[in-house]
């Protein structure tokens with residue numbers, strides 16, 4: 770068609786074991802396979818959103834605590850990404866702290882680079898199916914997202930595809946908005 774193909778580089782961040790790979794694989798294949806190993810990879814995924822062709826490049830990162838970068842977000846990652854999905858587990862409070870650190874780190878770096886105020890970020894509270902083990906309330910997640918001007922979803926990558934789809938599509942919307950105002 771006459772419409773240009775849109776590319777979106779999406780970086781998944783968050784502590785280990787929160788479901789970054791589960792979320793990625795769910796989006797790519799619609800399936801949940803349970804175990805994912807410690808593989809870091811960039812995947813390409815072509816999708817059609819609102820009749821437009823989109824090429825998602827999805828970087829499923831590994832959280833490594835021994836790097837000296839704040840919140841473990843590297844310069845390279847910051848340069849590469851058009852948008853960020855920050856994942857924590859609703860039953861892992863430490864992972865929620867990692868996400869709040871990473872949000873701060875991203876916003877600071879972008880401000881420093883003289884970029885736009887609004888950085889496309891979606892915060893995701895995953896493992897919503899594990900209600901009985903919840904240690905981070907929905908309210909806390911929502912408040913963090915509100916204070917950092919990010920999108921927010923609670924989902925279960927294990928149980929449904931729909932929530933995962935919403936996360937990627939909402940992020941794409943934020944990326945479009947940020948490009949339009951640049």
Ligand code: GDP
Pocket residue numbers: 784785786787788789790791792802803804805806895896897898899924925926927928
């Ligand atoms: P990563 O280290 O952030 O990439 O996390 P993984 O995607 O490898 O997932 C870590 C573990 O959590 C695996 O055993 C997954 O099966 C499990 N997991 C991921 N998402 C969910 C979820 O929504 N609910 C439940 N109950 N387990 C999940």
Ligand code: MG
Pocket residue numbers: 789790791805806807808829830831
């Ligand atoms: Mg992983």
